[in-house]
Amino acid sequence: MRFALAIPTDAESWRVVRRAEELGFSRAWFYDAQMLSADPFVAMAAAAVKTTRIRLGTGVLIPSNRIAAVAANAFASLNKLAPGRIDFGVGTGFTGRRAMGLRSDFMWPPRARGRAA
Amino acid sequence: MTAKLGAGWIATGGDVEGAITAMADMRERWQAAGRGAEPLDAVVMTGGAILEEGEPADSPRAVAQAGPRAAMLLHRAADAALAGLPMMAPMPPSMADIAARYVELARRFTPQGAHYLENHRGHLMFVKPEERPHVTAELIRRTTFTATERELTERVAALAEARYSEIALQIVPGQEHAIEDWGRIRRKFV
Numbered sequence: 543m544r545f546a547l548a549i550p551t552d553a554e555s556w557r558v559v560r561r562a563e564e565l566g567f568s569r570a571w572f573y574d575a576q577m578l579s580a581d582p583f584v585a586m587a588a589a590a591v592k593t594t595r596i597r598l599g600t601g602v603l604i605p606s607n608r609i610a611a612v613a614a615n616a617f618a619s620l621n622k623l624a625p626g627r628i629d630f631g632v633g634t635g636f637t638g639r640r641a642m643g644l645r646s647d648f649m650w651p652p653r654a655r656g657r658a659a
Numbered sequence: 660m661t662a663k664l665g666a667g668w669i670a671t672g673g674d675v676e677g678a679i680t681a682m683a684d685m686r687e688r689w690q691a692a693g694r695g696a697e698p699l700d701a702v703v704m705t706g707g708a709i710l711e712e713g714e715p716a717d718s719p720r721a722v723a724q725a726g727p728r729a730a731m732l733l734h735r736a737a738d739a740a741l742a743g744l745p746m747m748a749p750m751p752p753s754m755a756d757i758a759a760r761y762v763e764l765a766r767r768f769t770p771q772g773a774h775y776l777e778n779h780r781g782h783l784m785f786v787k788p789e790e791r792p793h794v795t796a797e798l799i800r801r802t803t804f805t806a807t808e809r810e811l812t813e814r815v816a817a818l819a820e821a822r823y824s825e826i827a828l829q830i831v832p833g834q835e836h837a838i839e840d841w842g843r844i845r846r847k848f849v
Contacts, residue, residue, distance in 0.1 A: 548827045
């Protein structure tokens, strides 16, 4: 059984991530919630250069708030800082979008989604 | 979609029974997608607090560490009542009354028409003073991994038995020292 930590992302999350690495934790997941916490790519970049072993993942990225190519570029950049240690966690954006008064895409009834499109 | 893509899976949950049920459902979908022989990398994302013997689940320390995750149920109940959004998971009957009382509180959140701003303030990070009376010991016990070290070790072992490969534990801002407590439990699974 692997142990990981999940973090309401802060620019200085690297501090607790580095301690988790020392304690033998396998991975750190960074929340993506624009109204609630810091940007995960910024925090993961700091953690990438401050750690050597622990895996770093988005936990979880909100696809509807991100342009796919821009997000892919960010992951590729992170992977250069921490080769093979970056994980792409993705979800519906449940909390992050609700905190902005928005729905997650999967919640839209098909008819409503059609109207929105 | 996880099964279709053969991806890893992150489940969220606060109790072992729910996590085991979710795993059974995912295994069924994994099989249906023709991936029965392939390993499933399954993560359960949760949080809580490790209690001292005799420490109540709503001690100040437990509320600080586990309260924000317990309050998720309240926030979702308000989203459902005030914005018509689905609950995502059934409301435990024993929690229905306390959730209903929180919804009544949330109806007064300002600005009116944008309840979501105050509803989600501090979400997963801290317990708002006005929601503190609703974050009870029972809510924390039922929706988070908050128990003694011995009991939590048993719960993690049950997750491993259910073929979860990772447990991800939320660390609340200002409670980073909790990582030391969870580190003790981790060492039992090396």
